[in-house]
Amino acid sequence: MTATTEVPGIVVTGVSGRMGQMLVRLVLENPETRLVGALVREGHDWVGRDVGEAMGGAPVGVIVSDDAVSVIAKAQAVIDFTTPNATVAYAELTAQARAVHVIGTTGLDQAQLDYLNAAARHAPIIRAGNMSLGVNLLVGLTRKVAAALGEDWDIEIVEAHHRHKVDAPSGTALMLGEAAAEGRGKALADLRVPGREGITGAREAGSIGFAAIRGGDVVGEHDVIFAGAGERVVLRHLATDRAIFARGAIRAAIWGQDKGPGEYDMDDVLGLN
Numbered sequence: 639m640t641a642t643t644e645v646p647g648i649v650v651t652g653v654s655g656r657m658g659q660m661l662v663r664l665v666l667e668n669p670e671t672r673l674v675g676a677l678v679r680e681g682h683d684w685v686g687r688d689v690g691e692a693m694g695g696a697p698v699g700v701i702v703s704d705d706a707v708s709v710i711a712k713a714q715a716v717i718d719f720t721t722p723n724a725t726v727a728y729a730e731l732t733a734q735a736r737a738v739h740v741i742g743t744t745g746l747d748q749a750q751l752d753y754l755n756a757a758a759r760h761a762p763i764i765r766a767g768n769m770s771l772g773v774n775l776l777v778g779l780t781r782k783v784a785a786a787l788g789e790d791w792d793i794e795i796v797e798a799h800h801r802h803k804v805d806a807p808s809g810t811a812l813m814l815g816e817a818a819a820e821g822r823g824k825a826l827a828d829l830r831v832p833g834r835e836g837i838t839g840a841r842e843a844g845s846i847g848f849a850a851i852r853g854g855d856v857v858g859e860h861d862v863i864f865a866g867a868g869e870r871v872v873l874r875h876l877a878t879d880r881a882i883f884a885r886g887a888i889r890a891a892i893w894g895q896d897k898g899p900g901e902y903d904m905d906d907v908l909g910l911n
C-alpha cells in the first residue's frame with residue numbers, strides 16, 4: 639500500500655460493468671475518496687483509454703488498465719463487483735498490497751470463500767451480498783420476525799433481478815435466508831429448499847424456500863414471506879437505483895481504512911451489530 643493520505647485512493651475493478659461504472663462515477667463525486675485505478679479483464683478493449691471517456695463522458699485523468707499487480711499496488715482500497723474467479727484473483731493482490739478489499743461479487747462457492755478467509759489474514763476484507771442500508775436493516779428484521787414466529791409460519795424468499803444476472807439465488811436472498819435460519823437457531827444449509835418443480839411433495843415444516851425471477855431491467859427486489867394460517871407477513875426491499883450498492887461499498891472502503899486484517903460485513907460498517 640502506498641503512503642496513506644487523508645483521502646483514500648480507490649481502485650475499482652470491472653469498470654466496464656454495471657456496478658463498475660456506477661462506482662467510478664460515485665468515487666469521483668465523493669470528496670472523501672480519490673479514484674487511483676480502473677481495472678478491466680485482460681485484453682479488454684477499454685485498456686489504455688481514459689475511464690471517463692470509455693464510459694461515454696468527459697476525461698477524468700485515470701487510464702483503464704488490465705495490469706492488476708501495478709494498479710492495486712497504488713490502492714488504499716479496492717472495490718470489486720466482478721465474478722467469483724476474478725474476485726479470488728484480486729483478493730490475493732489486494733492482500734499483498736495490504737489494502738482494504740470491498741467485495742460485492744455474489745455467487746462464490748465454499749472453496750472461494752475459504753480462499754477469501756485466508757487472504758483476510760493479511761488485510762481487511764469487507765464482503766456482503768448486498769451493500770445497501772435498506773437490505774442490511776431488513777436482514778436484522780428478518781432474524782427478529784423469524785425468532786418471534788413459530789415453525790408453523792412457513793418462510794419463503796422470493797427475489798427478482800434483471801435478465802443479465804448469472805447467479806441464483808441472489809446473494810441478498812441468501813443473506814435473508816441465513817438471517818431467518820439464525821432467528822430459528824438453525825443453519826440455513828439444513829433448511830434450504832431451492833426452486834421447486836414437478837411432484838415435490840408437501841412442504842416440509844421449518845424449511846426455507848427460495849424462488850428467483852429474472853427479466854428486463856429489474857435492479858433487485860426481495861420479499862421474505864412468513865405464511866401462517868389465515869395471515870401472512872411480508873418483509874420487502876425494492877432497489878430502484880444501483881447507487882445504493884455503490885454508496886454502501888464506498889462507505890465500507892472508507893470505514894475499513896483503520897481496521898486490521900479480518901473479515902467484516904456491512905453490519906460492522908453500518909454499526910448494526
Ligand SMILES: NC(=O)C1=CN([C@@H]2O[C@H](COP(=O)(O)OP(=O)(O)OC[C@H]3O[C@@H](n4cnc5c(N)ncnc54)[C@H](OP(=O)(O)O)[C@@H]3O)[C@@H](O)[C@H]2O)C=CC1
Pocket residue numbers: 651652653654655656657658678679680682719720721723724741742743744745766767768769770809883
Ligand atoms: N453486493 C451488492 O450490493 C451487489 C452485488 N452485485 C454483484 O456484483 C457482481 C457484478 O454485477 P454487475 O456489475 O451487474 O455485472 P456486470 O456483468 O455488469 O459486470 C461484471 C464486470 O466484471 C468483469 N469481469 C468478468 N470476468 C472478469 C475477469 N475474469 N477478470 C476481471 N474482470 C472480469 C466484467 O468484464 P467484461 O465486461 O469484460 O465481461 C464486468 O466489467 C455480481 O456478482 C452481482 O451479483 C451487484 C449489485 C449489488
Ligand SMILES: O=C(O)C1=N[C@H](C(=O)O)C[C@H](O)C1
Pocket residue numbers: 744767768799803807808809810811857858859
Ligand atoms: O446482480 C445484481 O444486480 C445484484 N446482485 C446482488 C445479489 O445477488 O443479491 C445485490 C442486488 O440484489 C443486485
